[in-house]
Amino acid sequence: MAFERKFKIGKPILEVNNISLSFGGVKAITDTSFNVLEHEVRAIIGPNGAGKSSMLNCINGIYKPQQGTVSFRGQQISNITPNIMAQMGLSRTFQNLALFKRMSVLDNILVGRKLHTKTNFLEVALQLPKVKKEEKLNRERSEEIISFLEIEDIKDTPVGKLPYGLQKKVELGRALATDSTIILLDEPMAGMNVEEKRDMCRFILKVNDELGTTMVLIEHDMGVVMDISDRVVVLDYGKVIGDGTPDEVRSNQKVIDAYLGVEH
Amino acid sequence: MKPVFMTYTKKDLINLAVCMILSVLIIPTFIKTEYWYTSILIPWLCLALATIGQQIVMGYTGQLALGAAGFMAAGAFAMFNLILRVPDLGFVGSLIVSGLIAAAFGILFGLPSLKVRGIYLMVATLASQFFIIWMIDKFGWFKNYDSSGIITAQDIVILGKPFTTPLAMYFVCLAVTTILTLLAMNMARGSTGRNWMAVRDMDIAAESMGVSLLRTKVQAFAISAFYCGVAGALFAFCYLKSLEPVAFDIKLSFKILFMCILGGLGTINGAFIGAAFILLFPVLLNAIGNNVFHGAIDATIISSIEQVIFGLLMIIFMIYEPLGMAKLWENIKQKWRTKLPSSTNLKSSLSKKT
Numbered sequence: 001m002a003f004e005r006k007f008k009i010g011k012p013i014l015e016v017n018n019i020s021l022s023f024g025g026v027k028a029i030t031d032t033s034f035n036v037l038e039h040e041v042r043a044i045i046g047p048n049g050a051g052k053s054s055m056l057n058c059i060n061g062i063y064k065p066q067q068g069t070v071s072f073r074g075q076q077i078s079n080i081t082p083n084i085m086a087q088m089g090l091s092r093t094f095q096n097l098a099l100f101k102r103m104s105v106l107d108n109i110l111v112g113r114k115l116h117t118k119t120n121f122l123e124v125a126l127q128l129p130k131v132k133k134e135e136k137l138n139r140e141r142s143e144e145i146i147s148f149l150e151i152e153d154i155k156d157t158p159v160g161k162l163p164y165g166l167q168k169k170v171e172l173g174r175a176l177a178t179d180s181t182i183i184l185l186d187e188p189m190a191g192m193n194v195e196e197k198r199d200m201c202r203f204i205l206k207v208n209d210e211l212g213t214t215m216v217l218i219e220h221d222m223g224v225v226m227d228i229s230d231r232v233v234v235l236d237y238g239k240v241i242g243d244g245t246p247d248e249v250r251s252n253q254k255v256i257d258a259y260l261g262v263e264h
Numbered sequence: 265m266k267p268v269f270m271t272y273t274k275k276d277l278i279n280l281a282v283c284m285i286l287s288v289l290i291i292p293t294f295i296k297t298e299y300w301y302t303s304i305l306i307p308w309l310c311l312a313l314a315t316i317g318q319q320i321v322m323g324y325t326g327q328l329a330l331g332a333a334g335f336m337a338a339g340a341f342a343m344f345n346l347i348l349r350v351p352d353l354g355f356v357g358s359l360i361v362s363g364l365i366a367a368a369f370g371i372l373f374g375l376p377s378l379k380v381r382g383i384y385l386m387v388a389t390l391a392s393q394f395f396i397i398w399m400i401d402k403f404g405w406f407k408n409y410d411s412s413g414i415i416t417a418q419d420i421v422i423l424g425k426p427f428t429t430p431l432a433m434y435f436v437c438l439a440v441t442t443i444l445t446l447l448a449m450n451m452a453r454g455s456t457g458r459n460w461m462a463v464r465d466m467d468i469a470a471e472s473m474g475v476s477l478l479r480t481k482v483q484a485f486a487i488s489a490f491y492c493g494v495a496g497a498l499f500a501f502c503y504l505k506s507l508e509p510v511a512f513d514i515k516l517s518f519k520i521l522f523m524c525i526l527g528g529l530g531t532i533n534g535a536f537i538g539a540a541f542i543l544l545f546p547v548l549l550n551a552i553g554n555n556v557f558h559g560a561i562d563a564t565i566i567s568s569i570e571q572v573i574f575g576l577l578m579i580i581f582m583i584y585e586p587l588g589m590a591k592l593w594e595n596i597k598q599k600w601r602t603k604l605p606s607s608t609n610l611k612s613s614l615s616k617k618t
Contacts, residue, residue, distance in 0.1 A: 060472060062468060062472075081471070082468070082471040082472040083471050083472075083474060083475075083476055083477075085472075086471075086472055086473060086474035087474055091472070091473070092472055094468075094469065098466045098468060098469035098472075099465075099466065099469070100461060100462050100464075100465035100466055100469070100470075101465050101466070102461065102464075102465055102530070103458070103461050103462070103465060107458055107461070110455070110458055111458050111459070111462045111470065111473050111475065112473050113455075114455070114458075114459065114473050114474045114475050115473075115474040117455045119455065121451055121456040121483060121487065124450060124451050124454040124455055124456045125447040125448075125450050125451045125456070126447070126450070127450050127454075131454065134455075135454065135455065138455075174469075174473065178473060178474070
């Protein structure tokens with residue numbers, strides 16, 4: 001890398017060990033292991049049905065793998081649930097958008113501040129001073145994120161009414177609002193035009209650079225992946241077929257075969 | 265400029281002031297007939313309060329629950345027994361404790377929401393309705409072994425002063441409803457309400473943001489049942505002035521459900537609009553029957569027409585305005601505003617042109 005990174009890539013922060021996941025007879029992931037280093041941008045790529053999203057869902061606790069473990073900062077996590085992972089500092093976006101459709105953009109992002117909200121419902125009902133203080137802080141942080149993502153003019157619009165590209169941005173914003181150490185992005189640029197993709201890349205790199213947030217993303221656009229990621233892991237039929245820097249992966253024969261097809 | 269957070273905007277405060285002046289000063293000075301208090305205003309406030317409870321669990325948290333009347337019965341009979349057996353608590357204390365007892369039932373019957381959803385949850389929550397009524401009927405202790413089936417509610421005494429006239433009871437209901445409505449608004453607009461709505465709109469994403477589904481759903485059920493419980497106690501003590509389990513049957517649960525849907529799911533003011541509509545509509549129909557047709561139409565036919573119209577309205581609202589009358593009102597205001605642009609609107613439209 002040409003430029004000096006504020007947050008140097010460090011030790012493994014997230015390790016996936018020998019994960020196997022099947023739905024009935026269908027094997028989605030078979031004995032897959034890889035790791036994610038602190039502060040890096042890590043891409044997961046692979047053809048359709050390679051098990052990329054299933055992988056993220058295993059890390060996040062939405063799916064329970066039949067075998068294998070996930071370790072966070074060297075500590076193995078038993079009984080992974082989305083909630084526990086969120087508390088450990090892992091946030092995510094979803095492939096098919098999972099926004100709170102009837103809530104405004106600002107409210108969506110404010111939900112991301114949940115773990116920074118310590119007051120209970122009784123205190124909220126009575127509007128105690130500490131509730132107001134906390135709400136003010138959360139709103140300020142959310143507004144910061146909104147202006148960072150350049151979506152100030154739509155902040156009061158119900159999310160369901162927004163076009164797809166903007167919804168993707170809001171979802172990134174919600175993940176950012178958690179102030180997590182790792183953010184999993186499931187196809188953050190799917191269905192976007194070139195300009196929107198460029199914006200999204202800029203945001204991802206900027207967050208990674210300025211806050212040091214570790215980014216794990218699934219993406220189909222090879223140009224984008226090779227451009228922005230530090231390391232790439234390639235899945236095919238639920239197995240790792242390549243793992244390394246973009247250049248290493250690009251020249252890996254197995255990866256080329258998986259993508260271009262191979263004569264039998 | 266740093267964003268400044270305020271719980272209430274100026275507009276909200278004006279609205280609140282208008283409502284308070286209307287209900288505390290204008291209504292008592294102009295309405296003298298007892299009928300209005302005993303048959304319309306008091307049940308309106310009580311049922312609006314129960315509808316807020318239904319809103320919290322259904323409109324905000326998105327859990328289809330049907331059994332508000334069961335929780336109301338729990339609140340009402342808890343109140344009766346508390347005043348009877350623990351007189352030291354006083355009226356306000358008993359009211360709060362009966363709300364809490366109803367909330368305990370809410371937690372119990374809210375637990376299925378963790379496993380089932382939608383129409384199945386509705387069936388599961390129906391259990392609360394039947395169980396609570398059955399329990400009160402089955403064990404004489406709850407009715408203080410009264411054999412007549414209908415128990416007279418005790419007089420309301422707050423700080424040694426009796427509140428027995430219709431106007432006084434109206435004020436009791438008004439005070440309780442106002443306080444609880446404000447608290448509900450605070451919750452709905454704050455982080456609590458955001459958690460509820462997040463669970464309603466996309467539970468898996470909410471969980472990934474650290475919102476605990478278990479805690480949020482159970483909390484919503486408990487708060488909802490608290491509101492229903494307090495509403496039930498007021499309903500029995502200020503409106504019915506008697507306690508009988510039959511008064512809290514499934515019909516009342518449906519009524520509250522209709523108020524919630526017609527008023528507008530996920531709105532607090534919708535609870536008041538919906539309750540007012542469902543209470544006043546039969547009165548209006550009767551008045552039309554008596555004054556326009558001079559009693560030519562039988563009263564039973566009128567009450568049947570009422571059912572037909574309610575059903576039709578439900579269908580029409582579900583199709584054309586699922587967010588109910590509160591949203592309709594919002595739209596009318598919006599149209600009014602665009603027709604008559606205020607000075608600020610004019611300014612912004614001018615600046616856009618240049």
